[in-house]
Amino acid sequence: MKIGKFLLMVFYLFIFNIQNLLADEVKMAKGLEIFNETAGCAGCHALNAAGSVANIGPNLDTVSLTEELVKEMVTYGLGVMPAYGEGILTEEEIDIVSFYVANSAGK
Ligand code: HEC
Numbered sequence: 888m889k890i891g892k893f894l895l896m897v898f899y900l901f902i903f904n905i906q907n908l909l910a911d912e913v914k915m916a917k918g919l920e921i922f923n924e925t926a927g928c929a930g931c932h933a934l935n936a937a938g939s940v941a942n943i944g945p946n947l948d949t950v951s952l953t954e955e956l957v958k959e960m961v962t963y964g965l966g967v968m969p970a971y972g973e974g975i976l977t978e979e980e981i982d983i984v985s986f987y988v989a990n991s992a993g994k
Contacts (some may be wrong), residue, residue, distance in 0.1 A: 892952055913920070914983055914986050914987065915986075915987055915990065915991070917983050917987075918983045918984050918986055918987020918988070918991075919936075919937055919982060919987060919991075921976070921980055921983060921984040921987070922934065922937050922938065922939075922984055922988065923938075925976070925980065926961075926971060926975070926976055926980070926984060928984070928988075929941060930943070931944040931967075931968070932944045932945065932946065932947050933942035933946040933947065933948065934946075934947045934948060934988065934991065934992065934993065935948050935993075936991035936992075936994050937991070942969070943967065944968060947988060947992050948992055948993050948994075949993075950992075952988065952992050953987055953988055954985050954988075954989035954990075955985075955987060956989075957984075957985040957988045957989050958981060958982065958985040961981050961984060962981055963983060
């Protein structure tokens with residue numbers, strides 16, 4: 888009986904991990920689409936993982952970025968960089984593209 892419960896717990900943890908991995912993968916794919924198409928970040932920024940080579944803004948592979956920093960930059964903009972929080976992207980899209988950039992910079 889005890890072994891049975893233990894195995895059941897291992898099984899649940901396994902499924903939970905797979906779900907998380909899948910969720911992250913979906914977010915990365917959606918983030919790439921927002922980066923290249925919906926928001927057009929690729930028109931200004933180089934990011935190797937996204938295949939972009941533009942150089943109007945900083946090369947995102949060479950600056951050190953946290954997800955929070957990207958989110959702030961995308962929401963409020965700065966100079967030439969548009970403020971996407973002002974009705975260009977939804978909050979969810981900003982979360983996703985920030986997750987994408989923070990997790991693909993330098994790769
Ligand atoms: C019209 C060109 C343009 C677009 C489009 C653009 N950016 Fe930028 N971005 C810039 C410029 C220019 C800067 C530098 C701003 C400054 O320092 O004055 C910048 C800065 C940044 C920074 C800060 C980099 C650092 O040095 O720390 C991040 C992160 C960033 N952009 C991410 C994004 C993302 C993600 C998108 C798409 C949602 C995007 N940008 C769209 C031009 C752009």
